[in-house]
Amino acid sequence: MDKMRKKICVYTCITGDYDDLHEIEKPEDGVDYYCFTNNKDLESKTWKIVQIKNCGLDNQRLSRKIKMLGEPLIMKNYEVSVWMDASVVWNMSVIDFVDKYLSDGAFAAFVHSQRSSVRDEAIACLSLRKDSKEKIEETLRFLDSEGFRDDMGLFEMTV
Numbered sequence: 001m002d003k004m005r006k007k008i009c010v011y012t013c014i015t016g017d018y019d020d021l022h023e024i025e026k027p028e029d030g031v032d033y034y035c036f037t038n039n040k041d042l043e044s045k046t047w048k049i050v051q052i053k054n055c056g057l058d059n060q061r062l063s064r065k066i067k068m069l070g071e072p073l074i075m076k077n078y079e080v081s082v083w084m085d086a087s088v089v090w091n092m093s094v095i096d097f098v099d100k101y102l103s104d105g106a107f108a109a110f111v112h113s114q115r116s117s118v119r120d121e122a123i124a125c126l127s128l129r130k131d132s133k134e135k136i137e138e139t140l141r142f143l144d145s146e147g148f149r150d151d152m153g154l155f156e157m158t159v
Helices: 058-069 072-077 094-101 117-128 135-146
Strands: 009-013 029-038 048-049 080-083
Touching: 009 058, 009 072, 009 094, 080 094, 117 135
Parallel strands: 009 029, 009 080, 029 048
Antiparallel strands: none
8 A cells, every 4th residue: 555544444234133233442543434224223432324225125135235335425435445244343453454455456355264166155045044045046047147157266255
């Protein structure tokens, strides 16, 4: 990264009552923390709570939309954004994390700790009832129709 500090934010999303929001134990100067939610009762001392609309999506898909696409607030105002699932408890400096993992590129992700293929992930999602069998099979058919190669590994997207 440049010697000048970039504008950094950490963001998460909680829809419905799915997760608990963990307060940031050591908020850092120069880092903003946002929680996007449709839960009107959610409050925080360390996160800026931003209410979102469902846009015709169920809670799970709404949360994933925010996770994958971000929010205009983030895209317009920050040079670096770090997603973290609400279940994650942050245990290192965000600034150090950005310097270590995002200094050379625009995107960083961690290799999945348990699976290495989308098909294996689909089986796990079925057993954990993450989505309907029909939706998961539809997704696999779409990937096949697009010529997706399922030998490229899998990433853990909690951060």
